Amino acid sequence: MALTVSLSELRKLEDCLLNTSGDVPLHTRFRALFTLKGLKSEDAVKIISKGFSDPSALLKHELAYCLGQINKTSALPILEAVLRDTSEDPMVRHEAAEAMGAISHPSSVPILKEFLADPERSVRETCEIAIAKVEWDNSEEGKRHRSSKNDDVPAYTSIDPAPATSGLLRGAPKSEEISEDTVEKLKKELVDTNLSLFQRYRAMFALRDIGTAAAVDALASGFCDDSALFKHEIAFIFGQMLSPHSVPCLLKVLQDSQESEMVRHEAAEALGGIATPEVLPYLREWMNREDAPRVVRESCQVAMDMWEYENSGEFQYANGLSGSRPIAVA
Numbered sequence: 001m002a003l004t005v006s007l008s009e010l011r012k013l014e015d016c017l018l019n020t021s022g023d024v025p026l027h028t029r030f031r032a033l034f035t036l037k038g039l040k041s042e043d044a045v046k047i048i049s050k051g052f053s054d055p056s057a058l059l060k061h062e063l064a065y066c067l068g069q070i071n072k073t074s075a076l077p078i079l080e081a082v083l084r085d086t087s088e089d090p091m092v093r094h095e096a097a098e099a100m101g102a103i104s105h106p107s108s109v110p111i112l113k114e115f116l117a118d119p120e121r122s123v124r125e126t127c128e129i130a131i132a133k134v135e136w137d138n139s140e141e142g143k144r145h146r147s148s149k150n151d152d153v154p155a156y157t158s159i160d161p162a163p164a165t166s167g168l169l170r171g172a173p174k175s176e177e178i179s180e181d182t183v184e185k186l187k188k189e190l191v192d193t194n195l196s197l198f199q200r201y202r203a204m205f206a207l208r209d210i211g212t213a214a215a216v217d218a219l220a221s222g223f224c225d226d227s228a229l230f231k232h233e234i235a236f237i238f239g240q241m242l243s244p245h246s247v248p249c250l251l252k253v254l255q256d257s258q259e260s261e262m263v264r265h266e267a268a269e270a271l272g273g274i275a276t277p278e279v280l281p282y283l284r285e286w287m288n289r290e291d292a293p294r295v296v297r298e299s300c301q302v303a304m305d306m307w308e309y310e311n312s313g314e315f316q317y318a319n320g321l322s323g324s325r326p327i328a329v330a
């Protein structure tokens, strides 16, 4: 259920998110952002839309993500403008395209099609997946899925870039009933580069929903792919699953200076959410490493805040909003 806040609280959240005082730490701005996302209101869309002139690509990509998750068509013009801005960081443009897929309005399809030949691979791949998602949402299968979805409380409340492979949609059999064969079959689909990215994403989300250690291992095999987009989504999913079993492969990704910063960023945030004791020194190290890209350093800063939050005994979490990112402390 969406939260409500008073007008003065809304102003405070706006000032915090937009850093009007000039001295709000990034992780505090993130908390304001996740509170605004939880409001799911038109006011929240308006406030979040004002943040795109910020110099932090990390913050801006999260703004776009949240606009997609709020799921209001009023966000489409700003998301389109961000996607069209080729001087913008590709990670931000990617997230804008993905958010358009999340909102899933048919009017976005021709716009997304324009970027199927974008010079940035992560942008064109995102557009390919987003188009397939909007089309799937409007297919018979998609409509059936939507109408049956209320029967069970989904494990994850996020709007995903692709639905889990059919037969394993949310609310489908519990993990104990899922055979090793199923995980093996999904793993084959996940790594099969002859399939469309959308199909491979469907296998990815099915494995997430299965959630066993074997499913984590199958997902981790996707880190050998050569698509940064694909790998960053696996890291993001690990941030949702919160399985300590994924920590070793996430630490490897975070520390790999050859890896794309988008993937390393997502690994850092996943580690902050999993929040086991051994990850903290790595987050601290990479937050301060001068040779690390800005987005990696900033992600570690946010991840440290998440880690502290998870270990603080506070109970105010974003329930499945985006991994386990904290909400609200404004």
Ligand SMILES: [Fe+2]
Binding pocket: 094, 095, 098, 232
């Ligand atoms: Fe992303």
Ligand SMILES: [Fe+2]
Binding pocket: 061, 265, 266
């Ligand atoms: Fe991200």
